[in-house]
Amino acid sequence: MFKGLVVLASVTLATVTGCGGSNQNELDDQVIPSMQQNIPLEVFITDTFIPREGYPNQLSHGELVLQIASGQHSFELTPQNNVTFHRSTSLFPDVLYNQPSKTSVINRSFSPSIIDNNVRRDIDGIAALAISPLVITSAGNTQNTCTPEAAEIGRASGLYLPGTPLYRACDMAMVAAIDNGEDSNWIVVGPDFSFGQKPGAVLKHRWIGAPYNFHLLDTNFQGTSFGAPFVSAMAIEILQKIPSITAEEVAEIIFETAIDMGEPGVDEIWGHGIINPEGIRAQIIQMGY
Secondary structure (H helix, E strand, O other): OOOOOOOOOOOOOOOOOOOOOOOOOOOOEEEEOOOOOOOOEEEEEEOOOOEOOOOHHHOEHHHHHHHHHOOOOOOOOOOOOOEEEEEEOOOOOHHHHHOOOOOOEEEEOOOOOOOOHHHHHHHHHHHOOOOOOEEEEEOOOOOOEOOHHHHHHHHOOOOOOOOOOOOOOOOHHHHHHHHOOOOOOEEEEEEOOOOOOEOHHHHHHHEEEEOOEEEEOOEEEEOHHHHHHHHHHHHHHHHHHOOOOOHHHHHHHHHHOOEOOOOOOOEOOOEOOEOOHHHHHHHHHHOOO
């Protein structure tokens, strides 16, 4: 399926650039160093970056997400170098307009409950890019299932408060991408066990489970917010090993190598199953990289 990928003869080292000058939500960029040279890559962490009480060293939620995406806090992950991490509080950072030559990654560790004008703008903006980024979003931690009925509630206009039946049952950014037929470069991340939000009929084909628990110093962190950057870290590894691969092909590798759970194949409880780092690395080697 991935035949015909061309190996690049040379690699240009990544540079650090400013994030979209007009967007006041963009923060400083950071290059994460590591042990070996890889293909330069742009990664966008869209999150909150205000120091949070109870987090070690006054880390923000976004900084912890960035650290996991860079390969930290899990023995299953391999830190990659030559990666420029951009911090943003919007799903669609302006800087993406200036990155047309290489597949990039957007990690979004939060989920909207309704499709509003901001969500539609972001989805349309991503779809308009010449080269699709890989968008990885967290599903949330509620015990709902994304049925067609739940998705319809999220599509409707109006205010839905916590406690409303089926509220927060779906990641509505993902639903909006599906509605637009622009979902092949999206992955939605649930937990690596059956507790929590389930893909249901609507999200199951774009869904994968990932580690839910992370430990930093004496603090335990739980949530799909931290599973999403785990998947992003594996996507970064794929993108840096395989030249010219598309976002859609990266998602395909992640889905096809997943550990199947529940009913055989894709199902409404587990989606494609649980992410399999060793299976992904074996697939990369099998492809000749």
